[in-house]
Amino acid sequence: MKELGLVSSLLINRFSPNGAYLSLHDGGEVLLPKGYLKGTEKEGEEIDVFVYTDSEDRPVAVTNRPNALLDEFAVMEVREITKFGAFMDWGLPKDLFVPKAEMGKPMVKGEKYLVRVCKDYKTNRLIGVSKYEDFLIKDTRGFEKGQxxxxxxxxxxxxxxxxxxxxxxxxxxxxxxxxxxxxxxxxxxxxxxxxxxxxxxxxxLLPEGREKYEEGAEKILEVLKVRKFLPLHDKSSPEAIKELLGMSKKHFKQSIGQLYKARKILIKENGIELA
CATH class of the missing domain: 2.40.50.140 (Nucleic acid-binding proteins)
Known part of the structure; x- marks a missing residue:
């Protein structure tokens, strides 16, 4: 079933008291439960669904999208730990199971981990794998400084x-x-x-050089438009600057220097304000 783990546009083949049966590309059908229907759908209509397996490992379609599709990564929180593995919250009613053998390190309930959605070809169901290194590309020569x-x-x-x-x-x-x-x-x-x-x-997180300070200056202007005045100046502590603006003291001083030269702000003894 090539739709497993993916979002596909499938035709409504027929309706039943349990929902709508959608046509799969291999000639089979998959159930879209009644709870996912609006009530206005018709036979022959296409509908976008995500296909996975329910608690009894039967194929089922849903209209909501998980945090990751087949062969994609997402950060997921551990819902439950068992001796066989961990159940992860990936945005669907049925949690994604990470077998113990596929854990990169022991997991803890409530913690978040990077997980890749994979297909278990022995059971034909979706599983999670937290051994992320196995899927990464090692050749990074395509990246350049400043990119x-x-x-x-x-x-x-x-x-x-x-x-x-x-x-x-x-x-x-x-x-x-x-x-x-x-x-x-x-x-x-x-x-x-x-x-x-x-x-x-x-x-x-910030670009280097002049562009960095232009971005910092823009951030200060946006804050001043709301607050009108900032009690920050050259002698302010790095902690106070970081708390109010989320930037280093050096970054702050360079940014207000640009703003002052551009006559965008006034520098007072106790802070800065819009010009």
Whole structure:
């Protein structure tokens, strides 16, 4: 069944008291339970559904979409731990099962982990795999310093946060270069800082050089439009600046310098305000 784990447009073949039976491409049928029907559907109509298996391993269709499709990654929270594995919340009524043999490390209930949706060809059902390294692309030569990319934060280490880059590469955001709150599962825009010889990638949340300070200046302007005045100045503590603006003191000083030269702000003894 090639629809398993994917979103497909399927034709409504017939209705029953339990719901609508949809035609599969191999000639079979899959049930879309009554609870997913609006009541206005008709036979022969196409409907977009996600196909997986229910608690009895029977194919079933639903109209809501999980956090990840087949062969995709997502950060998922552990709902339940058993001696056989873990059940993960992936946005559907039936949790995604991660067999113990497919865990990258022991899981804890309530914690979040990076999981890939895979097909178990022995049982013909979807399972989760947290051994993410097996699926990553090691060749990172296509990335360049300063390149903008999308990342998914999936783990925290002593150095910083591990991120998944474009769904296929691993990178690292260093804690001492982060000036805003970050949590496991967050998606963010990041910039390539360095591509190491071993293929590992270092990233940062702000672009380098002048563009970085232009972005910081824009952020300060947006805050001032709302608050009118900020009690921050050259002698403010780094902690106070980080709390109010989520940036370093150096970043703040460079940004207000640009704004002052552009006559966008006034610098007072006790803070800054719009010009």
């Amino acid at each position: 903008e990319t999308e990342v998914l934060v999936f783990d925290e280490t002593d150095l910083g946060f591990k991120v998944l880059i474009e769904g296929s590469f691993e990178g690292l955001l260093y804690k001492n270069e982060i000036f805003t709150a970050i949590q496991i599962g967050d998606k963010a825009r990041a910039f390539i800082k360095k591509v190491r010889e071993d293929g590992k990638i270092d990233l940062q």
